[in-house]
């Protein structure tokens with residue numbers, strides 16, 4: 432694991448954008464694995480900036496998002512579909528046909544999950560996967576006690592995750608209790624991984640991920656076994672490992 436500690440959120444976002452931009456410049460038809468949540472917002476802003484000012488070209492890129500809430504339509508402003516459109520896709524020259532997000536309102540979730548895995552394989556696998564981390568150590572929506580062997584599947588959200596994500600909804604009761612998420616196996620098959628974390632609230636999860644034993648209670652700890660992981664942290668998220 433390569434760990435980079437920076438001063439603040441802006442620096443973390445710039446570093447992450449540097450890595451994503453180099454990937455796209457070196458391989459214009461890259462397959463990018465994308466994440467949602469508040470953490471990568473600054474990185475997306477940076478990438479939009481580089482498209483506008485430097486002409487960073489996304490026209491050949493394919494993307495796969497990590498997860499989507501279950502039982503939510505794409506039009507719902509809390510859907511990750513809506514998030515990706517508004518925070519990245521509509522601001523850059525990406526071909527929307529090449530963007531992939533699990534469909535949380537698919538008729539058959541089982542089929543949706545199988546097809547999602549198929550699509551990733553057909554695209555040649557993910558070149559670089561961006562991850563945030565939950566305060567409970569989740570990546571994607573792979574909650575504690577996860578089966579490390581899982582591929583894309585339907586998950587039950589942890590109480591802690593529902594509470595954490597309720598800040599985006601009108602009330603806690605509005606937060607979906609299930610989601611479709613790439614599994615740990617899917618994530619681990621990515622060629623490169625970047626994990627981003629900022630703020631004190633992530634310090635414990637980062638400590639367990641980096642220094643703890645590999646165990647299903649901290650899903651992100653499995654990343655210790657991946658051979659190309661870069662973790663970019665602000666000082667606060669790194670406070671327990673330094």
Ligand code: GLP
Pocket residue numbers: 466467468469470471497498562563564565566570571572592596
């Ligand atoms: C969410 C997402 C994760 C994200 C994490 C942290 O529930 N499913 O992909 O990394 O929780 O979110 P945030 O960046 O808002 O702290």
